[in-house]
Amino acid sequence: MKRDDTTLPAPTRRHFLRLGICSALALGAMPLAGSPVLAAGKxxxxxxxxxxxxxxxxxxxxxxxxxxxxxxxxxxxxxxxxxxxxxxxxxxxxxxxxxxxxxxxxxxxxxxxxxxxxxxxxxxxxxxxxxxxxxxxxxxxxxxxxxxxxxxxxxxxxxxxxxxxxxxxxxxxxxxxxxxxxxxxxxxxxxxxxxxxxxx
Ligand SMILES: Cc1cc2nc3c(=O)[nH]c(=O)nc-3n(C[C@H](O)[C@H](O)[C@H](O)COP(=O)(O)O)c2cc1C
Missing domain, CATH: 3.40.50.360 (Flavodoxin domain)
Incomplete structure (x- = not known):
């Protein structure tokens, strides 16, 4: 079945930010320069x-x-x-x-x-x-x-x-x-x- 993208909320900057933080934590690595976490004001x-x-x-x-x-x-x-x-x-x-x-x-x-x-x-x-x-x-x-x-x-x-x-x-x-x-x-x-x- 084809996914209907219109039913999903449009990704906001905050979504990407949250995704970046979760990925960094999941990878067990601290964010490197340029990562979303740093961009968030670290x-x-x-x-x-x-x-x-x-x-x-x-x-x-x-x-x-x-x-x-x-x-x-x-x-x-x-x-x-x-x-x-x-x-x-x-x-x-x-x-x-x-x-x-x-x-x-x-x-x-x-x-x-x-x-x-x-x-x-x-x-x-x-x-x-x-x-x-x-x-x-x-x-x-x-x-x-x-x-x-x-x-x-x-x-x-x-x-x-x-x-x-x-x-x-x-x-x-x-x-x-x-x-x-x-x-x-x-x-x-x-x-x-x-x-x-x-x-x-
Ligand atoms: C004056 C001096 C005293 C030191 N005393 C110790 C010490 O008490 N215990 C130790 O483990 N290493 C000692 N070291 C080795 C240094 O702690 C070690 O090589 C350190 O990584 C050097 O760091 P730096 O390159 O940032 O100066 C001493 C080195 C120097 C130059």
Whole structure:
């Protein structure tokens, strides 16, 4: 029997939008840039802020940004960390034991417009680089949702989540995403699964 299309309601933009959302969920994948979900305004009020010394955390930050939209900013120290790895490890160790707050050059013109902050960093000496501590001291994340992600060589999130909780007592801290540095390039599905598991 031939289907009588006239009996069906004309598909509206909302139908396509709903179809897109259902398909994305059914596929078990987060929406990619350009998908109906993003077109529906995902990304509004979202900031991806990350620190990266050798590029691993930047790779994950860009994956997250591609999926959730919003703004992305790099947390940078005014005085760059030494290019020599061992010298960097030593400086990071000294900064940690001194509870230092190295100056950062990152400027967020209007932190108030963000509801969710994806905060990324490499694990350094079991926690965040001290420049990220400076970021959290400079910009209050109280009242915001914070989704931390970390790349590491075996320590996972370390004590970074406890440190974020201590520095941002008024923030809603979500479960973090740890990714091994050597796995960042193939971490797309892990990032998708994490984004699906958190409500931000
Ligand atoms: C100063 C320094 C300290 C580090 N400390 C740790 C650590 O305590 N635990 C760990 O698993 N990895 C540690 N690493 C390895 C980095 O966390 C890992 O290579 C990370 O993916 C680097 O990210 P990036 O490329 O974004 O800088 C350290 C690396 C550096 C440079």
């Amino acid at each position: 990304g509004e009020g979202v900031l991806v802020a990350y620190f990266s010394y050798s590029g691993n955390t930047r790779t994950i930050a860009e994956m997250i940004h591609q999926r959730v939209g919003g703004d992305i900013v790099e947390i940078k120290a005014v005085k760059p960390y030494p290019a020599d790895y061992d010298a960097c490890v030593e400086q990071a160790k000294q900064e940690l034991s001194a509870n230092a707050y190295p100056q950062i050059s990152t400027v967020i013109p209007d932190m108030g417009k963000y509801r969710t902050v994806f905060l990324g960093y490499p694990c350094w000496w079991g926690t965040m680089p001290r420049a990220v501590f400076t970021f959290l001291k400079t910009y209050s994340l109280n009242g915001k949702t914070v989704a931390p992600f970390c790349t590491h060589g075996g320590s996972g999130m370390g004590s970074s989540e406890a440190d974020i909780r201590r520095l941002c007592p008024g923030a809603r801290l979500l479960e973090g995403l740890p990714v091994r540095g050597r796995s960042v390039k193939s971490a797309g599905k892990t990032v998708d699964a994490w984004l699906q598991s958190i409500v931000f």
